[in-house]
Amino acid sequence: xxxxLMPKATAVWLIDNTCLTFRQIANFCEIHELEIxxxxxxxxxxxxxxxxxRSPVDTGILSWEExxxxxxxxxxxxxxxxxxxxxxxxxxxxxxxxxxxxxxxKPAAILWIMTNYPEVTDKEIQRLLQTTxxxxxxxxxxxxxxxxxxxxxxxxxxxxxxxxxxxxxxxxREASLKKxxxxxxxxxxxxxxxxxxxxxxxxxxxxxxxxxxAAxxxxxxxxxxxxxxxxxxxxxxxxxxxxxxxxxxxxxxxxAAxxxxxxxxxxxxxxxxxxxxxxxxxxxxxxxxxxxxxxxxxxxxxAAxxxxxxxxxxxxxxxxxxxxxxQxxxxxxxxxxxxxxxxxAAxxxxxxxxxxxxxxxxxxxxxxQxxxxxxxxxxxxxxxAKKTVxxxxxxxx
Numbered sequence: 017x018x019x020x021l022m023p024k025a026t027a028v029w030l031i032d033n034t035c036l037t038f039r040q041i042a043n044f045c046e047i048h049e050l051e052i053x054x055x056x057x058x059x060x061x062x063x064x065x066x067x068x069x070r071s072p073v074d075t076g077i078l079s080w081e082e083x084x085x086x087x088x089x090x091x092x093x094x095x096x097x098x099x100x101x102x103x104x105x106x107x108x109x110x111x112x113x114x115x116x117x118x119x120x121x122k123p124a125a126i127l128w129i130m131t132n133y134p135e136v137t138d139k140e141i142q143r144l145l146q147t148t149x150x151x152x153x154x155x156x157x158x159x160x161x162x163x164x165x166x167x168x169x170x171x172x173x174x175x176x177x178x179x180x181x182x183x184x185x186x187x188x189r190e191a192s193l194k195k196x197x198x199x200x201x202x203x204x205x206x207x208x209x210x211x212x213x214x215x216x217x218x219x220x221x222x223x224x225x226x227x228x229x230a231a232x233x234x235x236x237x238x239x240x241x242x243x244x245x246x247x248x249x250x251x252x253x254x255x256x257x258x259x260x261x262x263x264x265x266x267x268x269x270x271x272a273a274x275x276x277x278x279x280x281x282x283x284x285x286x287x288x289x290x291x292x293x294x295x296x297x298x299x300x301x302x303x304x305x306x307x308x309x310x311x312x313x314x315x316x317x318x319a320a321x322x323x324x325x326x327x328x329x330x331x332x333x334x335x336x337x338x339x340x341x342x343q344x345x346x347x348x349x350x351x352x353x354x355x356x357x358x359x360x361a362a363x364x365x366x367x368x369x370x371x372x373x374x375x376x377x378x379x380x381x382x383x384x385q386x387x388x389x390x391x392x393x394x395x396x397x398x399x400x401a402k403k404t405v406x407x408x409x410x411x412x413x
Contacts, residue, residue: 029069
């Protein structure tokens with residue numbers, strides 16, 4: 017027969033509520049008879065500090081008929097209910113079926129493992145208590161967050177409750193410690209590999225950045241050299257084009273001058289040819305009418321002289337008109353200069369007058385300030401003198 021749940025609490029309840037002997041209670045609770053006696057003495061001396069009793073009848077471990085039977089026969093031993101006893105024996109062998117009291121105390125057993133053996137993992141708790149991961153999480157979260165549903169939950173020794181033995185607990189503890197150590201080692205390895213990878217990545221990134229910067233610098237220098245070359249080529253091309261344009265202009269001017277000279281020479285030769293032809297004609301006709309030709313020649317000569325005289329007069333008139341216009345323009349410019357000189361002189365005079373007026377106003381203001389300061393000092397001295405005279409008069413009185 018296994019001990020009931022919370023054996024000391026059940027012993028206190030049996031001492032207070034039954035007439036059983038210490039031997040019967042000790043055998044039922046699997047506690048020494050002397051310890052039962054000390055519990056009873058402590059309850060009599062300090063009832064407030066004693067252990068709170070737990071009814072085995074309410075939990076279904078015992079019945080009132082069994083208690084009355086043992087009260088009548090002090091030599092008899094208490095026997096647990098058949099359901100409780102059968103479930104406990106089956107649980108000790110198969111560890112699959114729990115008694116009703118064990119089912120009720122399973123959350124307390126889970127909390128006891130969490131508080132006293134925090135290194136035990138959730139999987140080991142599931143294996144020991146045949147529970148689920150969700151219930152373990154609910155109990156842990158409820159205790160942490162102070163859920164009112166778990167406010168009255170107190171940890172109870174799962175070994176005493178009969179869920180497993182100390183060997184099972186030690187085996188679970190060692191297994192969980194091994195798993196945590198393996199996890200830590202794997203985490204350290206992962207961190208080391210990650211750090212190595214990050215350092216390698218950083219080194220590669222630095223190399224890539226250095227290469228990129230070097231390539232950019234080279235490209236910039238090449239671009240600068242190319243721009244310089246292009247600018248020098250452009251300047252030389254501009255210079256050459258300008259030189260070619262000037263040479264072309266000079267050649268065009270020369271060709272134009274040559275063409276003009278050629279046209280003039282052609283015109284002169286034509287004139288001379290026409291003159292010679294006319295002279296020949298006149299010489300052939302002169303045989304018949306020398307006198308008429310002589311008269312006509314004289315008339316022509318006089319006409320040519322008159323034309324030359326008119327042309328000379330027109331040329332002199334043009335030169336005289338040009339001279340007069342030049343004189344007029346020079347006179348206008350001279351008058352304009354005089355007017356500007358007069359304006360500047362008037363502006364300078366006005367500026368000097370304004371400066372003089374400002375100086376006068378500033379001097380007047382300064383003199384006014386000085387006079388006011390002198391008046392103030394005179395007033396202060398007179399006031400001081402009056403005060404001294406008044407003091408002397410009062411002193412005499």
